[in-house]
Amino acid sequence: MILWPLLLAGLLSFPGWSQEAVFPEPGSLAAIPPAMLEEALSISIDASINIPGEDIKWLVREVKYTLPGASISIKLYGSDSAIIFTLTPHKRKKPDLLLIAQGQVWFKNKDSGVGYRTSVESLSINYGEKVLFYPFGANPPEGSPLRVEIVIEQYKNKDPKNPGTALPDQNSASVDNGTNP
Amino acid sequence: MCPNHELLSAWLDDEIPSPWKENMARHIEGCKSCEAAVAKLMSVREAFAADAADLDAVSEKAKNRTYEKLEYRLHKPFRSNRAIKRLYIPIPMAMAAILAIAVLGFALLASQRRNSELRMAVLMAQEASSLVSSSLGIETVIDFVSRQSGAVNININLPSDVFGSARGEPVIIKEADLKPGSRR
Numbered sequence: 001m002i003l004w005p006l007l008l009a010g011l012l013s014f015p016g017w018s019q020e021a022v023f024p025e026p027g028s029l030a031a032i033p034p035a036m037l038e039e040a041l042s043i044s045i046d047a048s049i050n051i052p053g054e055d056i057k058w059l060v061r062e063v064k065y066t067l068p069g070a071s072i073s074i075k076l077y078g079s080d081s082a083i084i085f086t087l088t089p090h091k092r093k094k095p096d097l098l099l100i101a102q103g104q105v106w107f108k109n110k111d112s113g114v115g116y117r118t119s120v121e122s123l124s125i126n127y128g129e130k131v132l133f134y135p136f137g138a139n140p141p142e143g144s145p146l147r148v149e150i151v152i153e154q155y156k157n158k159d160p161k162n163p164g165t166a167l168p169d170q171n172s173a174s175v176d177n178g179t180n181p
Numbered sequence: 182m183c184p185n186h187e188l189l190s191a192w193l194d195d196e197i198p199s200p201w202k203e204n205m206a207r208h209i210e211g212c213k214s215c216e217a218a219v220a221k222l223m224s225v226r227e228a229f230a231a232d233a234a235d236l237d238a239v240s241e242k243a244k245n246r247t248y249e250k251l252e253y254r255l256h257k258p259f260r261s262n263r264a265i266k267r268l269y270i271p272i273p274m275a276m277a278a279i280l281a282i283a284v285l286g287f288a289l290l291a292s293q294r295r296n297s298e299l300r301m302a303v304l305m306a307q308e309a310s311s312l313v314s315s316s317l318g319i320e321t322v323i324d325f326v327s328r329q330s331g332a333v334n335i336n337i338n339l340p341s342d343v344f345g346s347a348r349g350e351p352v353i354i355k356e357a358d359l360k361p362g363s364r365r
Contacts, residue, residue: 026333026334027333027334027335045335047337047339049339049340057340058339058340060337062335062337064333064335066333070333071333072333072334072335073333073334073335074335074337075334075335075336075337076337076338076339077336077337077338077339078338078339078340079339081339101353103351103353105351117350117351118351119350119351119352119353120353121353121354123353123354123355125355129355129356129357130355130356130357131353131354131355131356132352132353132354132355132356132359133351133352133353134349134351134352134354135351136349136351137349137350137351137352138349138352138354138359139349146339149356
């Protein structure tokens with residue numbers, strides 16, 4: 001019985017296992033193969049909560065990198081809801097991109113348990129054009145304040161000498177509750 | 182004539198019978214040297230009494246400690262042969278575990294060697310090919326592709342209690358197509 005922890009420790013400390021930990025974080029620029037950086041797309045995501053007549057109450061800003069045809073998923077978790085927004089950008093000649101966007105929304109209902117709604121759109125967009133996702137509707141009677149704003153740009157068009165101006169700044173959120181892991 | 186110290190000590194201890202006891206009391210009241218000797222004897226007796234009390238307390242503590250030790254020994258769990266046997270039971274398991282570690286270690290080493298050989302083969306193939314192999318970095322491409330099934334996940338925690346009962350249909354729309362007047 002005493003040897004099982006030793007056995008586990010021995011297996012975990014084996015150098016063959018530790019090699020797994022060196023992979024770059026998915027969605028980071030380091031995860032894009034260097035030879036494909038020319039093709040890379042930067043996706044800026046702003047998830048915000050707007051109360052009508054008030055300033056932005058909550059905002060989380062993220063920038064991720066992917067390649068045309070490779071999807072990214074944005075998952076938003078709340079105390080009574082879970083939202084998955086999946087984006088797959090495909091390159092075109094004119095306009096620049098065909099964006100396949102899918103939304104899945106789960107929420108707790110007071111009466112009927114769990115509710116589930118989906119949405120899918122194929123949008124032809126240019127680089128830098130804003131795409132909006134309203135998980136609970138754009139304008140329901142009572143208003144749904146949650147909004148996810150997406151901007152896709154070509155990574156190669158960024159200014160490498162001054163990335164702070166060209167790249168969306170992750171720290172410039174006016175209100176950020178810091179809940180993003 | 183004054184009584185000696187032994188008589189005075191005996192009188193102090195109430196060991197002198199009557200009527201000599203009363204005679205000595207009368208003498209001590211009138212004799213300063215005997216009164217001083219009796220006072221000295223009384224102080225010595227009080228000192229002894231105090232020491233005896235301390236000794237009693239110490240001996241009481243020692244007695245308690247001894248009783249505690251005895252009690253512990255009496256109630257100490259008895260190590261039976263069964264417990265000793267339980268120590269010997271895992272030995273075959275230990276041998277099996279050591280064997281498993283050794284076999285697994287060799288297997289991992291062998292697989293690592295195979296991986297390094299494969300990498301060398303890939304590197305040699307890259308050198309031999311006319312493609313832009315040096316800049317392609319096929320390993321990073323393989324890593325990227327192997328992670329495609331999971332996509333890139335961004336997890337954001339929403340603040341609680343912000344939605345109320347607003348539950349419209351989800352909308353995905355270009356900002357340019359959003360109707361003027363509708364809330365953004």
